[in-house]
Amino acid sequence: MAASVAGCSGNQDNGNDGTTDGGTQSTGDNNKNGGGKPVDPVYSTRTREGILPNELQWNQYNSKNKSWVTNQFWFDRLAIKRNDGEYVPGLAKSWKVTENKMTITLQDDAHWHDGTPVTAQHVKDKMDIELGMGATASNFIDGAKAVDEKTVELSLPEPRNRDLLQTVILSIRINTPPNSKFGTFAKRFRNADSEEKKKQVQKDVSSYKLTDPVGNGPFKFEKATPSKLTAKKHRKYHYADRVAVPKLEAHKAKGGQPWAEMRNDNVDGVAGDADPKVAQQFPDHIRHDLLPSVGGYGFLLNFDHPSFQDWRARQAMCWLHDPERTQSGSSNPDNLMTPPPVGHNFANRLSDKVRNNLNQYNEGPKPQKAASLFKEAGFTKRNGKWYQPNGERFKIVLDNSGDPTYQTPFKNQLEEFGIKAEIDTKSSSVWAEDFFNGDFQVFVSWWGASMGPDHPWFQMQWEWDPGLDQYVGPMGKDVENFPVPMPVGDPNGTIREVNVLERFRKLGSAVDEDEFQKHLDFLSWAWNQTGCSPQIWSGTHNHWADTKDWNWPSTKEMQRGPMMPYFTGFRTGDLTPKTK
Numbered sequence: 001m002a003a004s005v006a007g008c009s010g011n012q013d014n015g016n017d018g019t020t021d022g023g024t025q026s027t028g029d030n031n032k033n034g035g036g037k038p039v040d041p042v043y044s045t046r047t048r049e050g051i052l053p054n055e056l057q058w059n060q061y062n063s064k065n066k067s068w069v070t071n072q073f074w075f076d077r078l079a080i081k082r083n084d085g086e087y088v089p090g091l092a093k094s095w096k097v098t099e100n101k102m103t104i105t106l107q108d109d110a111h112w113h114d115g116t117p118v119t120a121q122h123v124k125d126k127m128d129i130e131l132g133m134g135a136t137a138s139n140f141i142d143g144a145k146a147v148d149e150k151t152v153e154l155s156l157p158e159p160r161n162r163d164l165l166q167t168v169i170l171s172i173r174i175n176t177p178p179n180s181k182f183g184t185f186a187k188r189f190r191n192a193d194s195e196e197k198k199k200q201v202q203k204d205v206s207s208y209k210l211t212d213p214v215g216n217g218p219f220k221f222e223k224a225t226p227s228k229l230t231a232k233k234h235r236k237y238h239y240a241d242r243v244a245v246p247k248l249e250a251h252k253a254k255g256g257q258p259w260a261e262m263r264n265d266n267v268d269g270v271a272g273d274a275d276p277k278v279a280q281q282f283p284d285h286i287r288h289d290l291l292p293s294v295g296g297y298g299f300l301l302n303f304d305h306p307s308f309q310d311w312r313a314r315q316a317m318c319w320l321h322d323p324e325r326t327q328s329g330s331s332n333p334d335n336l337m338t339p340p341p342v343g344h345n346f347a348n349r350l351s352d353k354v355r356n357n358l359n360q361y362n363e364g365p366k367p368q369k370a371a372s373l374f375k376e377a378g379f380t381k382r383n384g385k386w387y388q389p390n391g392e393r394f395k396i397v398l399d400n401s402g403d404p405t406y407q408t409p410f411k412n413q414l415e416e417f418g419i420k421a422e423i424d425t426k427s428s429s430v431w432a433e434d435f436f437n438g439d440f441q442v443f444v445s446w447w448g449a450s451m452g453p454d455h456p457w458f459q460m461q462w463e464w465d466p467g468l469d470q471y472v473g474p475m476g477k478d479v480e481n482f483p484v485p486m487p488v489g490d491p492n493g494t495i496r497e498v499n500v501l502e503r504f505r506k507l508g509s510a511v512d513e514d515e516f517q518k519h520l521d522f523l524s525w526a527w528n529q530t531g532c533s534p535q536i537w538s539g540t541h542n543h544w545a546d547t548k549d550w551n552w553p554s555t556k557e558m559q560r561g562p563m564m565p566y567f568t569g570f571r572t573g574d575l576t577p578k579t580k
Contacts, residue, residue, distance in 0.1 A: 036579030040549040042247040043575075044267045045069060053229035053252055059210035060175045061133065064433050070229060070250050072567040074113075074215030075175035078104060078123075080568060081167075088572065091118055091174055091216065091238075097162050102141070102154040102169060111236040113220035116178055120146035125186035126176045127154060132189030133202055137172065139505050140165050161510050168508075177214040218570045219248045227252050242573030262286060268546040285548035291541040297406060298533040299398075300445035304438060307388065307396065311483045311495075311530035316373035320417055321534035322365040326409045353489040354521045358528050360491065361535070367417055386418045395420040397441045401431035406444050406536050445533070479504070484526045491529065500526055551576045 047053050047069055057065040058074075078092040091110050096103045110118035127144035130137040143155040154169065176182035185205050192198040213221040218239070219231035229250040233243050251267060259278045261267040263286075271291075279288065301308045301317060308314050350358075371381070378389030386394035396414055398407040400423045407423045414421035426434065434440050479500040485493035503522050510516040527533075545552045553574045569575025 038246075038549075038577035039580050040268075040577055041245070042249050043245045043269075043550070043570075043577075044249045044251060045269055046261060046267055047229060047250045047252055051252070052226045053250060054224040054226055056213075056224070056229070057209065058213045059180075059205075059208050060173070061129075061205050062208060062210070063206075063435070063437075066432065070213075070231075071173070071175065072217075073219045073231065073248060073570070074213055074217045074221075075173040076110075076215075076217045076571075077171055077173050079170040080571075081170075087170075088568065090170075090571075091123075092170065095166070095170065097165065099159045100156050102156065102165065103147075104152050104154070104169075106150045106152075107238040108150065109236070110216060110238045111234075112177055112179075112216050113214045113234055114177075114179060115236060117149075118174065118216050119149050120152040122176070122178060123152045123174055125183050126172065126174050127152075128186040128189050129176060129182060129205065130172065132186075132192070132198060133205060136168050139508050140168055158509055159511055161508055161516065164508050174216060177210075177212075177216075179212060179214050180210050181208060218243045239571055239573075243570050244573060244576040245570055262544055262546075265546065265548075268550055270544045272542060272544075274542070274544065279544075282544070283548075285546060287545045287547045287552065289543045289545065291543055297444055297446055297536040299406075299410065299536070300443045300533055302438060302440055302443070305441045306390075307394070307441065310377040311532075312373040312377040313379070314532040315530060316370040316377070318361045318532045318534050319364050319366045319373065320370035320413065321361075321410065322413055323535055323537065325413060326406055327537040349517060349520055350524060351489070351517060351521050354525055357489055357491060358524065360528075365413075370417070381418055384418050385420075393420055394418075395422070397421075398423050399431060399434065399440045399443045400425045401427070410534075444536070482526060483530050485529055488521055488525045495530075498526070549578055551578055 047056065051065050055065050056070065060066060060071060060075075076090040079090050079095070080088040082088055089107070091106055092104045093107045094105045104123065106118060106120060106123065112118060124144040124146045127137060127141065131141070131143075140156070140160050141154040142157045145153045145155070147153055156165075176186075185201060185208075188201045188204075189198065192201055215221075215234075216237075218234055218237050220234045222230040222232050224230070231248040231250075233246050234240065237243060251261060259270075259274050262270055262274075263278070263281050263283070265283065274282075299317070299321070301314050303309065303314070308317075374386065375381075379394060380387050388394050396419055398411060398421065400407050402425060404423050404425070411421040411423055435443055480502070481497045482500040483495050484498050484500075485491055486496045486498075487493055500523065503519050503526075507516065507519040507523065510519055553569065557574065
């Protein structure tokens with residue numbers, strides 16, 4: 001669920017003159033409560049499951065105990081795309097794109113929580129770190145310059161697909177506060193004159209423990225205990241007049257699940273898929289909304305693991321998996337028309353030939369086909385048991401962080417097929433650290449296509465980008481020599497090694513729609529055929545809201561507004577406490 005935020009912002013090109021400026025933002029109506037005292041002046045949500053609030057990690061490049069939920073309140077993006085395609089300005093009040101640069105102008109009154117103004121130098125430092133870490137921005141820009149206190153210029157090595165450029169750049173959170181070591185890291189990246197020095201800085205950034213949560217968003221840190229983190233309104237926030245909530249609490253969900261907290265009125269808003277039996281127990285004032293985006297879960301295979309280095313073994317896993325059995329515990333199963341990285345929301349950007357050939361695994365499971373592929377990859381079966389090419393027993397370990405809803409049915413399927421399988425249960429912090437370090441064999445991974453039909457970048461990035469991105473764990477896969485049946489769209493074509501990373505980057509510079517579709521076809525086809533992620537289910541994103549104490553935007557308003565209402569409602573003034 002957490003990873004879906006990676007695709008929650010984007011852009012619509014609003015002009016044809018080579019420029020794009022930030023849109024205006026509704027001020028909201030903070031007087032609609034009649035001016036009385038709030039029924040509940042404290043908005044409550046939850047921290048990342050399994051992590052104590054007083055042990056949260058505020059360095060978003062460090063995967064251990066990283067604070068995803070509270071990150072939404074502490075740090076602002078440059079801008080946020082609404083579902084209607086318009087922009088909600090964040091730290092940036094305007095932006096302009098030409099063939100060779102992108103110019104961003106910051107809000108005049110943007111401040112860090114310690115009172116320090118947010119400057120162009122801070123944004124430049126952030127961009128220098130993104131470039132040094134090999135994050136997604138490095139596929140679009142090759143430098144940043146602070147022109148003055150509030151203006152930063154990003155240089156483009158060549159004309160870029162403006163839509164994707166702005167999707168990537170404007171979604172970046174400026175989460176490198178000046179009271180930290182990030183300014184030093186940025187300088188070290190700028191001065192690194194060898195790959196060895198650059199890798200050392202990357203290592204230092206990834207291991208840096210930032211404990212002082214100084215942000216620039218609507219709430220500032222007050223205190224944290226093992227069970228609760230408390231924050232108060234940031235009075236110098238650039239949209240402070242719209243923030244109608246004086247306090248915020250982020251609770252550790254008891255038992256690792258937020259639903260009991262929602263049922264007992266301990267939290268006010270949660271996004272996620274509650275089991276229908278659990279949701280029936282919610283009080284009548286808990287409102288359920290379907291958000292205009294889709295996402296799902298799949299089993300991510302570690303390409304570096306000896307079991308899955310051969311593409312035929314990866315495809316065999318897709319044919320072996322029975323999603324109807326695995327998704328039996330899902331609250332919102334939906335037929336997977338096209339497995340990731342295509343996603344329902346932008347499948348219409350593909351050519352008919354490719355789209356019609358991407359649903360092959362919906363015909364499954366086909367254990368005979370899986371067995372044939374395993375044998376072609378050098379696996380053998382003796383006395384009902386499968387063995388790896390090196391002669392050792394074929395064993396698959398399914399990583400789990402406490403809820404084996406999906407792993408248990410798949411474990412049973414593997415064992416029935418003759419593969420030894422086990423579930424490795426770990427704490428959430430260890431589970432996340434192993435994922436980002438590539439220390440796993442099979443991992444349940446969230447995917448989201450919430451960018452809509454015109455913004456496939458984030459989902460593509462999630463599967464392909466091998467960089468040390470704040471959203472993407474490096475899988476170590478050799479995407480420069482990737483086997484794909486060619487020509488594109490022919491599953492029986494000749495297997496050829498192709499440079500997927502090159503195509504991935506070309507997608508970002510495709511200014512012509514036909515060229516864009518060609519690269520999108522290729523990347524979708526490559527992942528579907530020889531990447532493979534056995535899909536569990538997909539469905540519409542859900543949001544649960546307490547309407548007893550809080551005024552929430554209507555579903556129609558949320559369709560027009562930002563994707564995550566409980567993160568953005570504070571900034572727009574749409575979320576207000578009811579009064580007495």
